[in-house]
Amino acid sequence: xxxxxxxxVFALAACLNMSAALAAQTSITVxxxxxxxxxxxxxxxxxAIDEVVYANIFxxxxxxxxxxxxxxxxxxxxxxxxxxxxxxxxLHDGVTFHDGSSMDANDVKxxxxxxxAEDSTNAQKRLFTGISMVEAVDPLTVRITLSNPDGSFITSxxxxxxxxxxxxxxxxxxxxPVGTGPFTFSRWVQGDRVELARNPSYWGTPVALExxxxxxxSDPTAAFAAMMAGDIDAFPGYPAPETLPQFEADPRFRVIxxxxxxxxxxSTNNKSDKLSDIRIRKALAHAIDRxxxxxxxxxxxxxPIGTHFAPHHPDYVDLTGQSAxxxxxxxDLLKEAGVENLSLSLKLPPPSYARRGGEIIAAQxxxxxxxxxxxxxxxxxxxxxVFRGKDFDLTIVSHTEPMDIGIYANPDYYFQYDSAxxxxxxxxxxxxxxxxxxxxxxxxxxxxxxxxxxxxxxxxLARTGVANARIQGLWENAPTQxxxxxxxxxxx
Amino acid sequence: MMFGLSLAxxxxxxxxxxxxxxxxxxxxxxxxxxxPDTLAxxxxxxxxxxxxxxRYVRWVSGMLIGDFGVSYTYQVPVAELVSARLxxxxxxxxxxxxxSILIAIPAGMFAAARRxxxxxxxxxxxxxxxxxxxxxxxxxxxVMVFAIHLRWVSAGGFxxxxxxxxxxxxxxxxxxxxxxxxxxxxxxxxxxxxxxDTLTQDYIRTARARGLSRxxxxxxxxxxxxxxxxxxxxxxxxxxxxxxxVIIENVFFLPGLGRLVFQGITQRDLIVVESVVMxxxxxxxxxxxxxxxxxxxxxxxxxxx
Numbered sequence: 001x002x003x004x005x006x007x008x009v010f011a012l013a014a015c016l017n018m019s020a021a022l023a024a025q026t027s028i029t030v031x032x033x034x035x036x037x038x039x040x041x042x043x044x045x046x047x048a049i050d051e052v053v054y055a056n057i058f059x060x061x062x063x064x065x066x067x068x069x070x071x072x073x074x075x076x077x078x079x080x081x082x083x084x085x086x087x088x089x090x091l092h093d094g095v096t097f098h099d100g101s102s103m104d105a106n107d108v109k110x111x112x113x114x115x116x117a118e119d120s121t122n123a124q125k126r127l128f129t130g131i132s133m134v135e136a137v138d139p140l141t142v143r144i145t146l147s148n149p150d151g152s153f154i155t156s157x158x159x160x161x162x163x164x165x166x167x168x169x170x171x172x173x174x175x176x177p178v179g180t181g182p183f184t185f186s187r188w189v190q191g192d193r194v195e196l197a198r199n200p201s202y203w204g205t206p207v208a209l210e211x212x213x214x215x216x217x218s219d220p221t222a223a224f225a226a227m228m229a230g231d232i233d234a235f236p237g238y239p240a241p242e243t244l245p246q247f248e249a250d251p252r253f254r255v256i257x258x259x260x261x262x263x264x265x266x267s268t269n270n271k272s273d274k275l276s277d278i279r280i281r282k283a284l285a286h287a288i289d290r291x292x293x294x295x296x297x298x299x300x301x302x303x304p305i306g307t308h309f310a311p312h313h314p315d316y317v318d319l320t321g322q323s324a325x326x327x328x329x330x331x332d333l334l335k336e337a338g339v340e341n342l343s344l345s346l347k348l349p350p351p352s353y354a355r356r357g358g359e360i361i362a363a364q365x366x367x368x369x370x371x372x373x374x375x376x377x378x379x380x381x382x383x384x385x386v387f388r389g390k391d392f393d394l395t396i397v398s399h400t401e402p403m404d405i406g407i408y409a410n411p412d413y414y415f416q417y418d419s420a421x422x423x424x425x426x427x428x429x430x431x432x433x434x435x436x437x438x439x440x441x442x443x444x445x446x447x448x449x450x451x452x453x454x455x456x457x458x459x460x461l462a463r464t465g466v467a468n469a470r471i472q473g474l475w476e477n478a479p480t481q482x483x484x485x486x487x488x489x490x491x492x
Numbered sequence: 493m494m495f496g497l498s499l500a501x502x503x504x505x506x507x508x509x510x511x512x513x514x515x516x517x518x519x520x521x522x523x524x525x526x527x528p529d530t531l532a533x534x535x536x537x538x539x540x541x542x543x544x545x546x547r548y549v550r551w552v553s554g555m556l557i558g559d560f561g562v563s564y565t566y567q568v569p570v571a572e573l574v575s576a577r578l579x580x581x582x583x584x585x586x587x588x589x590x591x592s593i594l595i596a597i598p599a600g601m602f603a604a605a606r607r608x609x610x611x612x613x614x615x616x617x618x619x620x621x622x623x624x625x626x627x628x629x630x631x632x633x634x635v636m637v638f639a640i641h642l643r644w645v646s647a648g649g650f651x652x653x654x655x656x657x658x659x660x661x662x663x664x665x666x667x668x669x670x671x672x673x674x675x676x677x678x679x680x681x682x683x684x685x686x687x688x689d690t691l692t693q694d695y696i697r698t699a700r701a702r703g704l705s706r707x708x709x710x711x712x713x714x715x716x717x718x719x720x721x722x723x724x725x726x727x728x729x730x731x732x733x734x735x736x737x738v739i740i741e742n743v744f745f746l747p748g749l750g751r752l753v754f755q756g757i758t759q760r761d762l763i764v765v766e767s768v769v770m771x772x773x774x775x776x777x778x779x780x781x782x783x784x785x786x787x788x789x790x791x792x793x794x795x796x797x
Contacts, residue, residue: 228647
């Protein structure tokens with residue numbers, strides 16, 4: 001009798017455990033390596049801001065989907081005038097901010113005017129500088145007039161920096177963001193985590209998750225331990241790729257390897273005395289063994305690139321053959337250029353792709369007779385010395401903004417590439433809206449910078465993540481910096 | 493008077509050192525696509541466009557009335573940030589110190605009492621190891637055993653005291669142990685050598701001659717006199733533990749003061765770094781002051797000085 005009582009207590013306890021486990025299936029804890037400095041995506045460049053709020057708390061007129069395509073969000077549909085200058089957006093009806101106030105055309109006008117204003121601190125202000133006027137025609141209609149046609153305007157509006165905010169709550173958005181998204185902000189324990197809860201009055205399809213927590217773990221070893229111990233359910237930007245085989249072998253976990261918009265390049269100062277000669281830049285390109293860098297620095301994750309463009313993009317041209325690994329050719333080119341004992345500075349920012357990749361590149365360059373002097377910099381130093389001061393010969397950095405080949409048209413950009421031909425191509429691209437024209441121009445631009453050996457093109461940064469095997473709906477690729485949880489749920 | 497002067501000197505040194513570090517907080521916040529006019533707008537918003545002397549006076553006069561400024565990156569008052577971190581760092585430091593005392597004092601006394609014997613050699617060997625083992629490595633070992641294999645505690649993080657005292661203490665236990673091992677090893681050696689020093693004094697021989705047992709002499713006479721160097725070390729250790737736990741905080745991803753400073757430095761959140769370092773200077777001076785008071789309590793001869 002006693003025994004059966006004990007048994008039933010166990011059975012009951014087991015049931016309670018089961019129901020607790022089942023009830024827990026609507027919450028998720030997501031690991032992130034960097035904590036966002038604040039939660040206002042319209043006032044800072046930090047990727048971590050968008051990784052918390054994009055699509056979860058804030059929404060824009062349009063949005064990115066997991067496959068990189070841009071679809072309507074707060075805007076139901078839009079029409080574009082024949083001259084490509086006037087965009088008329090019809091907004092969804094019944095959209096409210098988390099504080100209960102309704103979202104209408106005036107909020108859209110406020111958000112876009114604020115982003116392009118004189119004193120705007122929007123990190124991507126250039127996205128909005130083409131706008132000449134924003135009008136609220138009626139509560140559900142917004143008319144935007146551009147000063148020049150812009151074929152990528154709809155895509156620009158999908159950026160995290162272009163989300164719609166309310167004038168009443170924007171001043172406190174850094175610590176208490178109020179948006180229109182399917183999750184509301186609950187609280188932020190600085191240094192530890194941000195908590196979100198399901199928005200019960202969401203205008204669109206409600207999300208499956210009731211609660212979501214973003215937890216910040218910067219140390220790779222700690223990230224590994226937290227995943228293994230079950231403290232974290234998913235770590236989309238998992239910082240310790242060397243431990244991925246262990247997760248692959250464990251049925252409790254699923255390893256997610258996707259691509260990002262990050263072209264990782266050996267940035268070259270085109271105005272440096274030592275590197276202004278194209279033969280020397282070409283020699284550098286042939287001296288580099290991309291696969292060795294991917295294997296050695298990235299544990300095999302990454303796709304070789306031959307130009308500044310994402311390989312998963314339909315308009316990508318594979319130009320890796322043009323700068324294939326050929327140390328003898330590199331030596332010949334250096335001889336032809338008449339340089340001996342070339343010594344270059346190689347300034348490396350903190351990410352492991354740069355620090356580990358830098359050492360491998362230094363060794364590869366030594367093979368062809370180029371010495372490098374490696375300096376490890378913090379980000380703030382890198383921004384000051386390399387990016388702003390242009391005091392460098394070589395650096396390694398991943399350019400993570402989507403479709404950013406346009407940076408080569410700016411002769412003042414830190415690698416200082418100045419080509420009238422390239423600038424003309426980009427100017428033409430800006431005005432082109434016909435898909436086949438755009439495609440042709442994008443391909444020509446890729447070819448141009450590869451022909452000029454502007455930078456050493458290394459690889460497209462991979463996104464390696466780990467998640468509990470029962471979680472579905474996480475993004476595999478990162479078309480924009482986001483941890484979109486709107487489609488995430490647990491299976492049984 | 494001395495107190496005020498030390499703080500004033502410290503504030504000037506901190507400000508100058510941190511201002512000298514290259515790197516612009518606004519550039520860090522806005523990233524590589526920011527236009528120059530956007531940067532200028534942000535610098536103005538943060539008050540970074542004023543000249544350094546003005547900013548120094550602004551900072552110091554703010555601190556005098558308890559206003560530590562507003563973090564550039566987090567955009568919340570520094571005082572708020574620091575107090576949120578102190579509720580983790582302070583209990584962690586206290587726990588580590590208590591653990592360290594609980595281990596070190598008995599171990600040190602035991603070793604001193606059995607000088608040269610197997611127990612002494614054994615304890616000294618273990619403490620040598622304790623000092624030699626890097627605490628982050630030991631911390632990882634603890635995580636592997638107790639969080640990953642046994643699953644007794646989580647691998648890190650801090651649920652907050654509102655989750656309950658037990659949960660809070662549980663979260664800080666492994667980090668406290670990881671910190672305490674090294675501190676206890678140092679302390680045990682200090683306790684032992686201080687005791688051995690006093691044991692050779694004349695008054696110990698007198699006490700023995702009066703008929704006190706070895707044990708009584710050790711506890712009643714020798715230990716009290718050996719406390720002076722022990723307290724000195726304790727004061728140093730406590731000051732170190734408040735902000736020096738940054739590596740352990742990283743391993744256990746705890747939102748502590750050490751990580752706040754570290755993050756502040758990398759993000760060029762200068763106002764946070766300046767204010768926290770200033771606070772630490774204040775804490776160190778206070779701890780030293782309390783150690784001085786404790787000296788006087790233990791040794792009446794020091795009161796007259």
